[in-house]
Amino acid sequence: MTLVETTAVEPAPAQKPQGYWAGVGARLVRDPLTMICAGVVLALILAAVFAPWLGLADPYKGSMIARLKPIGTTGHLLGTDEQGRDMFARLIYGGRLTLFIGLMPVVLAFFIGSALGIVAGFVGGLTNTIIMRTVDVFFAFPSVLLAIAISGALGAGIVNSLVSLTIVFIPPITRVAEAVTSGVRALDYIDAARATGASALTVIRVHVIGNVLSPIFVYATSLTSVCMILAAGLSFLGIGVRPPEPEWGLMLNTLRSAIYINPWLSALPGMMIFVTSLCLNLLSDGLRSAMNVRD
Amino acid sequence: MSATDVETYEPLPDTGGPAQPLLMVRNLRKYFPVRGGILGRTQAMVQAVDGVSFEVKKGETLGIVGESGCGKSTTAKLLIGLTPKDEGEIIFDGIDLGEGLSLKQLRKGVQMVFQDSYATLNPRMTIEASVAFGARVQGLDDPEGRARRLMERVGLDPNRFAHRYPHELSGGQRQRVNIARALAMSPRLVVLDEAVSALDKSVEAQVLNLLSDLRREFGLTYIFISHDLNVVRYISDRILVMYLGEVVEVAPVDSIWAEQAHPYTRSLFSAMPAMDPDHRTKEPPLSGDPPNPINPPSGCRFHTRCRFASEVCKTTPPRLAGLARNAQHLVACHLHDAASGHPKAGQEVAA
Amino acid sequence: MSDKLLDIRNLTIRFRGKRTVHAINDVSLSMEQGETLALLGESGSGKSVTLKALLGLLPPKRTDIEGSMHVNGTDVLSLSGKALQRYRGGEVSMVFQEPALALDPVYTVGHQIAEAVMRHKGVSKSDAMSVAHDMLERVRIPSARRRLSNYPHELSGGMRQRVMIALALACRPKLLLADEPTTALDATVQIQILLLLRELQKDFGMGVIFVTHDIGVAVEISERVAVMYAGQIVEEGTTREIIRDGRHPYTRGLLAANLHDVARGERLNAIPGAPPALETRPENCSFAPRCPLVEPACRAGLPPMRTPAPRRRVACVRAETPIAAE
Numbered sequence: 019m020t021l022v023e024t025t026a027v028e029p030a031p032a033q034k035p036q037g038y039w040a041g042v043g044a045r046l047v048r049d050p051l052t053m054i055c056a057g058v059v060l061a062l063i064l065a066a067v068f069a070p071w072l073g074l075a076d077p078y079k080g081s082m083i084a085r086l087k088p089i090g091t092t093g094h095l096l097g098t099d100e101q102g103r104d105m106f107a108r109l110i111y112g113g114r115l116t117l118f119i120g121l122m123p124v125v126l127a128f129f130i131g132s133a134l135g136i137v138a139g140f141v142g143g144l145t146n147t148i149i150m151r152t153v154d155v156f157f158a159f160p161s162v163l164l165a166i167a168i169s170g171a172l173g174a175g176i177v178n179s180l181v182s183l184t185i186v187f188i189p190p191i192t193r194v195a196e197a198v199t200s201g202v203r204a205l206d207y208i209d210a211a212r213a214t215g216a217s218a219l220t221v222i223r224v225h226v227i228g229n230v231l232s233p234i235f236v237y238a239t240s241l242t243s244v245c246m247i248l249a250a251g252l253s254f255l256g257i258g259v260r261p262p263e264p265e266w267g268l269m270l271n272t273l274r275s276a277i278y279i280n281p282w283l284s285a286l287p288g289m290m291i292f293v294t295s296l297c298l299n300l301l302s303d304g305l306r307s308a309m310n311v312r313d
Numbered sequence: 314m315s316a317t318d319v320e321t322y323e324p325l326p327d328t329g330g331p332a333q334p335l336l337m338v339r340n341l342r343k344y345f346p347v348r349g350g351i352l353g354r355t356q357a358m359v360q361a362v363d364g365v366s367f368e369v370k371k372g373e374t375l376g377i378v379g380e381s382g383c384g385k386s387t388t389a390k391l392l393i394g395l396t397p398k399d400e401g402e403i404i405f406d407g408i409d410l411g412e413g414l415s416l417k418q419l420r421k422g423v424q425m426v427f428q429d430s431y432a433t434l435n436p437r438m439t440i441e442a443s444v445a446f447g448a449r450v451q452g453l454d455d456p457e458g459r460a461r462r463l464m465e466r467v468g469l470d471p472n473r474f475a476h477r478y479p480h481e482l483s484g485g486q487r488q489r490v491n492i493a494r495a496l497a498m499s500p501r502l503v504v505l506d507e508a509v510s511a512l513d514k515s516v517e518a519q520v521l522n523l524l525s526d527l528r529r530e531f532g533l534t535y536i537f538i539s540h541d542l543n544v545v546r547y548i549s550d551r552i553l554v555m556y557l558g559e560v561v562e563v564a565p566v567d568s569i570w571a572e573q574a575h576p577y578t579r580s581l582f583s584a585m586p587a588m589d590p591d592h593r594t595k596e597p598p599l600s601g602d603p604p605n606p607i608n609p610p611s612g613c614r615f616h617t618r619c620r621f622a623s624e625v626c627k628t629t630p631p632r633l634a635g636l637a638r639n640a641q642h643l644v645a646c647h648l649h650d651a652a653s654g655h656p657k658a659g660q661e662v663a664a
Numbered sequence: 665m666s667d668k669l670l671d672i673r674n675l676t677i678r679f680r681g682k683r684t685v686h687a688i689n690d691v692s693l694s695m696e697q698g699e700t701l702a703l704l705g706e707s708g709s710g711k712s713v714t715l716k717a718l719l720g721l722l723p724p725k726r727t728d729i730e731g732s733m734h735v736n737g738t739d740v741l742s743l744s745g746k747a748l749q750r751y752r753g754g755e756v757s758m759v760f761q762e763p764a765l766a767l768d769p770v771y772t773v774g775h776q777i778a779e780a781v782m783r784h785k786g787v788s789k790s791d792a793m794s795v796a797h798d799m800l801e802r803v804r805i806p807s808a809r810r811r812l813s814n815y816p817h818e819l820s821g822g823m824r825q826r827v828m829i830a831l832a833l834a835c836r837p838k839l840l841l842a843d844e845p846t847t848a849l850d851a852t853v854q855i856q857i858l859l860l861l862r863e864l865q866k867d868f869g870m871g872v873i874f875v876t877h878d879i880g881v882a883v884e885i886s887e888r889v890a891v892m893y894a895g896q897i898v899e900e901g902t903t904r905e906i907i908r909d910g911r912h913p914y915t916r917g918l919l920a921a922n923l924h925d926v927a928r929g930e931r932l933n934a935i936p937g938a939p940p941a942l943e944t945r946p947e948n949c950s951f952a953p954r955c956p957l958v959e960p961a962c963r964a965g966l967p968p969m970r971t972p973a974p975r976r977r978v979a980c981v982r983a984e985t986p987i988a989a990e
Contacts, residue, residue, distance in 0.1 A: 206433040209395050210491075214447030214498060215420035224446065228437040380850035381821075483938050484707075513706035514877065514921040515954075518934035525929070540851060543923040547932075566928060584851040586858075586880025588924045590903040593884055597856040601806075602820040 045308040052304025055297040062294060066113035075104035077111040077264050086280050097283045099269065100276055101262075105283065109290055112264035116291070119176065119258070119265075120246030123183035128238040131188045135195020136230060140203055140222055150196060156189040165248050169257045179258045183249060187241055194237045198230045232309045239302035243295030250291050266291050322531050323453070324499045325422045327371075329407035334368035335502055335534045336392070336423070341365040341401035343387055347607060357607045361387040363558040365401075366633070369502065374528070374535040376549030376566075378542060378581070382606045383555040385538045389506045392536070393425050406501075421451055424495035428507035430487035434479035440464065440490050441475035448497045456497070463493040467523060485516035489523070496527065504536045509544060521548060542585055546570060554578045557606050557614040560633055564642040574636060574644040577615045613647065623647075625654045668734070669839060669871040670695040670718075675731035677713055677722070677895075686942045687713045689895040690731075695888075697838070700865055700872040702882035702903070704918070705892035708939055711875045714892075715841045718873075719758055720748050736838050754784045757832040758841040761848055763824035767816040773800070773827045774812030777834050784835040799830035802867075803860060822853035826860070833864060839871045846881060858884045879922050883907060888975075891915050894940050894950035901976040911978040913955045949980070957982060 046052055065072065075094075081102035089097045089105075096105035138149040156164065168182035202208065203226070211225045250267025252258030259265040261272065266287040273284035343362040346355040362384040369375045377385045390396040392403065394416045403410040403419070410419055424447075427433040434443055444460035453459065461471035467489040479487055488508065495503055505524070509517045521544070527533060539545050545552060552569050554562040554577070562575040573579040580598035587594050599618050604610060610617045616626040625647055633645040647653035670693065677688035688710045695701055703711040716722050718733060720743060733740040735756055743751055760766040768776055777799055778792035787795070793812070800808035803826040816824055825845060832840060842861065846854040862885060865872050874885050882889050883903055890900040891912065899912040910916045917935040926932065937954040940946075949955070952962040961981050970983035 206427050206429055207435045209390075210425070210427060210433045210494070211435070211446065213393050213395060213420055213425050214450045215417040216446070216450040220450060225435050225438075229435065380852065485938055513939075514918055515706065515935035516938060518921040518923075518932040519936065522932050522934055525931075542851075543926075547923045547926055547928055580852055584855040586855070586878070586884045588880050588883055588907070588922070590883055590907055594855055594859065597852070597859050599852045600856065602822040602853055603850060605820075 042308045046304060049304050049308065052301055052308070055300040055304070058297045059294065059301060062113050063117060065110050066117055069107075069110050069114060072110065074107035074110060077103060077107040078262055079103065086276055086283065088280055089282055089286075096286060097280070099283075100272055105286060108264040108269060109266070109286060112266045112269060112287065113290070115176070115259055115263060115265040116246060116250060116267065117294070119179050119183065119249040120294075121242055123180055123187055123249075124238050124242050124245050126180075126184045127187035127191050127241075128234065130184070131191025131238075132195045132231065132234050134188070135192040135197075135234070136199045136222065136226060138192070139196040139199025139230075140218065140226060142200070142203075146196070149192070153189040153192045156185075157193075161186050161190075161244070162248060162251065165252060166255065166257065169252050174257045174260055176259055179249060179252050182252075183245055186248070187238075187245060190241065191234065191238055195230065195234045198233050199226060202226055202229050236302060236306045236309060239305060240299060242302070243298040246295055246298070247291060250287075322496075322499050324501045324531075325406070325418070327406065331371060333371070333407045335371045335406055336369040336536075337402070337404040338368065338392070339366050339402040339404070341388065341391055341403070342399045343384075343391055343396060344399055359606050360558045360609055361606060362391060363609075365555070365558070365560050367553055367560060367563060369534055369536060372532065372534055373550040374537055374548055376545035376552045377536060377538045377555060378540065378545050378552060379555035380540065380581075380603050382557065382603055384558040384606070385555050386506055388555070389425060389504045389536070389538055392504055393423050394419060395425075417451075421498055422500055423502045423504065424498050424500035425504040425506060426488070426491045426495050426508040428511055430484050430491055430511065431479060433491055434487060436479055439476050439478060440469070440482070441471070443479075444490060444494045444497050447494060451498055453497075453499070459497055460493070463496050464490070466496075466527075467493045468519075469493070483516075484512055485520060488512060488520055492520075492523065492527070496531065500533070502534045502536065504538070506538045507540070508537075510539060510541065517544070524548065542582065554581065557604065557609045559614060560643075560645065561615065562642075562644045562646075563633070564639075564644075568639060568642045572642075574642060574649055575615075575646045576619050576621055576648070580618075613645075621648055621655075621657060623655050623657070629653070667697070668694050669697045669699065669736060670873075671732075671734040672714075672718075673732045675714070675717065675733060676729070677710075677717060678728040680726050680728065683943060686945050687895050688717070689946055691892075691895070691897055692731075693890060693897060693900075695839075695871050695873070698865075698869045698871055699888060700862075700874065700886040701888045701890060702886035703873060703875045703890050703892055704877070704879060704882050705875075706877055706939060708894075708942070709892040710895035711892050712843055713895075715758065715843050715873065715875055718839075718841060719752055719756060750784070753780055753837070754835050755837055756839045756841060757835065757837040758843065759825075759828050759832045759845045761844040763821070763828040763845075764816065766828055767824060767831075769816055772813050772815055773819070773831075777827075777831050780831060781834050795834060796830070799834050800827070802833075802864065803827070803830045805830075821849055822856065825849060825853075825857055829857075829861065829864070833868060833870075836868060837870060839873065840865070842872060842874045844875055844877070847876070847878075854881070855884070861885060879907075879918060880924070891918070894946065895942060896946070896950065896979065897977075898951065898979045899977065901973070905973070905976055911972065911983045912951075912980045913957050913982075914951050917954075 084098050084102040085100055087094050087098040091097055094104050096109065099105055099108060134149055138146040165182050165186045168185055169178055172178035172182060208221060208225055211221045249258060250270065253265045253267035254271040259268050261268060269287040273287065277284045341362055342364055344358040344360055347357040347359060348355055365388060379385050387396060391398045405414055405419055405422055408414045441457060441460050444463060445456035448456035448459050461475060464471045464474060469486060469489055509520050512520060528535060537545060537548050546566055549566055551563060551565050553560055554575065556577050562569065562578045573582050583598040601618065604617060612628045613626040613631050616622040619626065631645045631647045631650065633643050634650065636642045636644060636649060647655035648658055651659040672691060672693040675688055675691045679685040679687055691714065703714065705711045717729065718740060720740060729741060738751060738755065774793060774796045777796035778789065781787060781792040781795045782789065797808055797812055800811055805811050805823060805826050819827065846857050849857060858881065876882050886903055889903050889906040890897050891914065893914050899906065899910065899915050906915060910919055920933050935954050940950055948965055949962040949967045952958050955962065967979045967981050969977050969979050971977045972983060
């Protein structure tokens, strides 16, 4: 009988219960700009992945007589480069390496940096000091310089570029992860979870990760454009991908000398870098607002 | 349906018998360092809780009142081990924490409901998952079923609320969730830290009714922390008054309502709004704000604001002792200690 | 009409956004010069929105305002630009709940008060400083001269609220709006601030609207009380009338929920449920779903406004019959 009185007849919100990710998805779909950017990035990735099956010209086969053909030449939609190789094919194939070296380091750094940052933020104390001061050492150098230095030391090559770029992006991600985690750690629901007698690992797994991962993820996506530009930059400087591999940064470098002969052609790889990084940035912004639970 | 609840409610067994207080706290102490400067060195200590002792009998509700900085919330967190204590003993049903009792076991016996109903719920977890979490951690069987039964018991239809997220609920509903979560562990003692303070008055009354029902049904013991004297009086059997990290008075409700032995308690009671338009408060009982707990006054910590302060109050801290005519009514004031050397000691002091 | 301090007529405020909120629904309210009125209500009842509207602080793009508001004959809704600035702080000023947030942390308190005085009265810096000093003394800040050069973070909560009051009163407003100014304070400090406000109100002869959710606080500070529920005023009268003879079931529920003289352990007569979500304009009594005395007429349409005595009103069909105490 007491139940009748204490039972809440408070009106519950009318909408249907919905999972967190379903909500994020629904908000993303309603954001046209983000959807367009996502479409562009997805198309580039798909084109890069399926490049061998698209019936493109051989990106490595040059022709001494068909060098630097302008955009719109029959047989070469986007012209040819300084060795007479088909630009369109090279740009598509170039996306494979560029996107791979542009995204992979951020993905790796996301996992390593998040783990470091979450541990530092949750455990605190000496562990935090050790991790964060080490990270601070890397902050003493500008990221471009650091990437060049590490790559230079390791020597040119795809793997070395990957390693050096990953190292460059671990510190900022760690720092963000640490800040977000120590913020979440101070919240009452973590105390409430600890009060149940749960171990630190359980609390991290169940209560911390879910709440810190999305802000870290959003931050990491904003780094992908920087990473892509850096990767292209390394190749441009000759300490990244080696010729004759098609890669946008490297292509930009080799076409540099053609800038007075055929400026539009030599700008093409730069355009690709520009468009891709812009789309990645806008996509990251869209994600950020879509992941904001309480709007 | 309440019968099934009682069946699945499996608190720790009673080990000490009815005469053994459920919780005894002796000389609890917690100082927080204040760091500053370039090297982050400790520059001062906040004496948040300093030598606090009290006990809670089985089945009673102990109300703790005091102003901000008096250490009541820190005390609550010390009791459940969320803040490690510097010194002191916590004895749960006769067993010492750290000797016969692990922190994990203590947390099965003692649960807490916090003030901010939103911040204490993981925003990414459904209500059901939040309530079931503790039971799962403690390895109790059927955590979800337990969660759903308790949700029903606190007045939230599990079919409607189980899969909702905290931001979809009102403050009152969220606080019911927090209560269900605490009960999912089958605790014997529940610490309610300002648990109804953030709620609207009309909702507060509903939750107070719920708390009374649950106490009776599950045989719970409460520590009820609040700044609202009316609420504390309504729900408590005994009231403990804290000031700047120390206990200044502990007494049964009726006794303290009839006579506030400590000058601070008296001021706190007179500071309550009058509720009578014809007899409004004329004079504030105290002037100024409570002092900073970083460097609390020497001797009796209240002496800087006390009308009756004398030399002895500035130098010697008073001991908590029973009143001559009522040993249940403990007070830490030189006025009530004939041997203290206070010029007015032992005399009746006009309010 | 113009000699009234405050005259709000049929005020309706709607917030547009992802979902519409009918925050204020047809509120009329008037005050004579020098009166103190408590706006009593729970969260979401519209009491703070009313204050913000009176200061012209609501975001114009997302807010629909209908009706009229006059303060001392000034049409508040028609003000903009310079005139609005002159009105805010000069004619009407506000004391907020969190003085720590309402005071600027980078200026000394003396500077902040003097600034406001210079802006509104056009006096010299040194004159403004002496006004600031005088104000700090009036709000009983010990060693006021020294406190002038303190920053807000160097003061305790109670002192900060005193500074906030000094700042609000420095330009001698005719109407002071106080938005739960004592809620964040400790009990022994709260009563000091209430008594201080009461005294300053008498000295300055200004009107005060004091928003609170605490009946006890309303009794201490105000002569008159207006009880708000779901964006409407459900009952208004002198404090005595409201406390002794509350007619609206909601008022009575609030009085009971204060627990002032409820016997220990006795079952509370809690108002069930929670306030409505205000997504639609109310078409019947908003309190009907929670009301213990509900009758079919309550759900049929808006309740009539009954006036049992002069300047006394109750929005309830049962207002004529004083409800016997349970």
